[in-house]
Amino acid sequence: MINKNIKIHTPSLIIDRKCLIKNIQTMSKFASKNVINIRPHAKSHKMSRIAKLQLENGAIGICVATLYEAEVMVKNKIKGVLLTTTKLTTGTAMNIDGGTAATTGSVMVLSQNSADT
Numbered sequence: 001m002i003n004k005n006i007k008i009h010t011p012s013l014i015i016d017r018k019c020l021i022k023n024i025q026t027m028s029k030f031a032s033k034n035v036i037n038i039r040p041h042a043k044s045h046k047m048s049r050i051a052k053l054q055l056e057n058g059a060i061g062i063c064v065a066t067l068y069e070a071e072v073m074v075k076n077k078i079k080g081v082l083l084t085t086t087k088l089t090t091g092t093a094m095n096i097d098g099g100t101a102a103t104t105g106s107v108m109v110l111s112q113n114s115a116d117t
Helices: 017-033 048-056 067-075
Strands: 062-064 081-083 093-096 099-104 107-111
Touching: 017 048, 048 062, 048 067, 062 067, 067 081
Parallel strands: 062 081
Antiparallel strands: 081 107, 093 099, 099 107
16 A cells, blocks of 8 residues: 655665565475575675564574674574674684674684584
8 A cells, every 4th residue: 555645764674574474484485395494694684673584484594794793683682693704814703792703714603602503
């Protein structure tokens, strides 16, 4: 339904929740049918609420591009956060909001319990 009387300041993110859920479920069903583990990249939405929906629908984790995005996801209790950039040096280890972060080669894995995922 279009309401021409609503004024929305731009830029604004407007999400059709039903469409979003349907898309997430479609991807989940495809992955399940084809025995594929999925770890969607948060670069398209950068929202922990959407990441939670993806995890609730079978994703094994969430990919992020920056350490800041990783921190936000971990603070919002997103599990299986994978930092996909190589901006940190090998052997770097740090705590992020009580979670552990450690680099292994060119990948940084974040886990709320340990760096073994």
